[in-house]
Amino acid sequence: MAGLVPAIHVFLVAKAWMPATSAGMTNERLRSDVEWLNTILQGILLGGLYAMFAAGLSLIFGVMRLVNIAHGDLIVLAAYVALVATETLGIGPLTSLLIVVPVMAAIGYALQRALLNRTLGDDLLPPLLVTFGLSVIIQNGLLELFTADSVKLNAGAVETASVSLGGGLAVGVLPVIQFVLAIAVIWGLQWLFYRTALGRAFRATSDDPAVAQLMGLNNAHVFALAMALSLAIVAVAGVLLAVRANFDPSIGPARLIFGFEAVIIGGLGSMWGTLVGGIIIGVAQTIGAQLDPGWNLLAGHIAFLIVLAIRPQGLFPKVN
Amino acid sequence: MSDPLLAVRALDAYYGDFQALFGVTMQVGEGDVVAVIGANGAGKSTLLQCIAGAMHVRANAIQYYGVPIGNEAAHEIVARGIAMVPEGRRLFPSLSVEENLLIGGQLGRKGPWNLKRVYELFPMLEERRDQPAPSLSGGQQQMVAIGRALMANPRLLLCDEISLGLAPIVIRDIYARIPAIVAEGVSLVIVEQDIVQALKIARHVYCLQEGHVALQGEAATLTREKITAAYFGV
């Protein structure tokens, strides 16, 4: 985080040194500086959403060394559950969380106990292939039920509301809410892991599953609780996604990739690092989009590849 | 006549095709301290793993107060009142000393053992309660491991080679606390390579040799020669 502020400062100062061709350029330069600042700000807020995609992934990998390839598709599934809930019950998206979160948590518990617990072990292939298969199943199941049409949840006035920060800077209310929620989720996870009995159980089972059983922990149950928690976070991410932009059954893999990139950039094992990772991806994407609309996704991937090349352990790796 | 605390009846145990235990029979009464000795590979740890539920065997082969538990899962067996101090300590490295102890008490079984009582038994642990478990010395880690198992308020404590890798003075220190544990109503099965300590502390002794019970009896009645013969299968 510390490096970000001076980096932005350097960037703006560098822009200011670009030669002006007339006096009229000064105002334009200032405006475009504000544009860039706005862009970066939006990127930071977007990063919060990506951090939330990543938090669920990171949690599962930390507890049971499982990378859920269907993670992105589960986010999309949550979005569709929210869609069904809001349309059939006539409630708003935020209220739908009351339904979507328990539903997804229950799905997570059942999924882990019935299917994924059987794939855990030393061999890497079974969990990878089973979750890949799951990804295909969810995508095509959603395709059958809802068709490939793009849909979106309507959040009402809050979608377009924005707050002016002065000096031409403005942020959307919704992105700010998303960012605050992301921070709350990460803070909550940290608290859960380090201050509660359940978190203790997660850490112990992750350290040594065999001895954890000998201490009375039921691993099957502990893992299932971890997955339930992960999907509860996925539920929140899904609702936010649904409100923010159009979605359809095929966008899952991209969400998985953004979450994964955030985890790798942040450093395995660090929850707050994941937030930084998400912000870096978000900022890269929004800056890329400003330079050329076709470059927004590429810019994010390139940022990831650069970090992978020069600091593969991530920015804040947990020394284990 | 009521059922003993633990009865092992004709227990066979396998690792895949390899048979590790052959018809082992053993009994532990309330308040007993039973030592299981034998050379490396004799099957001592395997025996404890079977009792603790880490290995599944025939249900009737292991009975707890007459109830067959041989094929129950480890966490179910802890709930019944049998706790294990694993070989090599196996503390949870991400957890602090106190957190390791608290994990032991996760199930919330009723009994005399709680954090306060464990710290009374092992005062040097209280000073280090928030330190990460791996930062402690071998002897201190062993105490944490014992305390962790006690937190489950077991009726039966299984100790797997608690003297392993420790200096003699540390071993004596740890064994000096065993009587306090027994006094609280906990029975013990102690697997030991240190025969001297085992004979000092235990009332009954079983000697395993290549998966068989080669010798059993009251510690006081067993002579050096008999033990050596049984230990090495001479």
Add this chain to the structure above:
Amino acid sequence: MAEFRVEHSNWSSRIGTAIVLVALVALAAAPWWADRADLRLLSEIYAYVALASLWNVLAGYAGLVSVGQQAYVGLGAYLLFGLASLAGVNPLAAIPISAAAAAIVSVPVAALMFRLRGHYFAIGTWVMAEVFRLLAAQTSALGGGSGTSLPVSVVLSIASSRQMREFVLYWVALAQVAVILLGIVWLLRSRYGLALTAIRDNELGARSNGINVARIKFVVYVAVAFGTAMVGALIFLQKIRISPDTAFSVNDWTAFVIFITVIGGIGRIEGPIIGTVVFFVLRQTLADLGAIYLLILGVVAIAVMLKAPKGIWGLIADRFGWQVFPLERRLVIGKR
């Protein structure tokens, strides 16, 4: 001191190899007994056998589980289109050139990807494929996001008559899969194959026996990239039309390939062949169901992974001790 030698064949592989040779001759003669639609179907089958076999070597033997091989299918295809339509290279000659260029590209990619382990490596390969797809969409010279077709002149330079073109492309497809399978058999029979099998069975053990695991994995990755790009180039040469979404499709070039290999049997060379047959049978019967077909495929793959992790051929081979290709290693002691 007794003499010893290593024997590779057994009775079943002698029969199997004979069958394969007979089949090869029959298939080479296909233009005379099959119609156009059948030839196309056969070409498709060859492509999938090749892709699945290559993925099998990568994941089943070298332990590099990639879900991003579509990167090289698309790369090979785009390189071919670039060479043929922009640089005037003969399309058939362009196939191996594209493959070689793709192999060169795979070197820095491997350097990056090998910084990741296990599951993270898998997703990393997916990211790379996405990067390639996005770059292709930005390449306006080859149609950008909507793609492009091969110019007529290029198509005609394969062969003058349409029928001849179909035959030529069919034979090239058959030759490709034959060469790739032969290459894999040769690799597995060699010392490298022994090292790979060791790595597959126990990587740590292999390393402690002096096997340079990192280097072997790297070589395998580049070799598989070469093969995959070669197949990709031909696939799209036959389709004549390319676009980023079709060239880099996860479904077509990774999901199907993985399902084929899992169902047929990972880690055995016969697996992908059986898997492809099963896959195409399923496709002929179920394809009308659209998305449900893919759903069923996913369910079958999961079921096989959990219940029969060695796949169909794994079950058969374990039960009967069969092998089609002479790959086992039996130590025979004593004079000949």
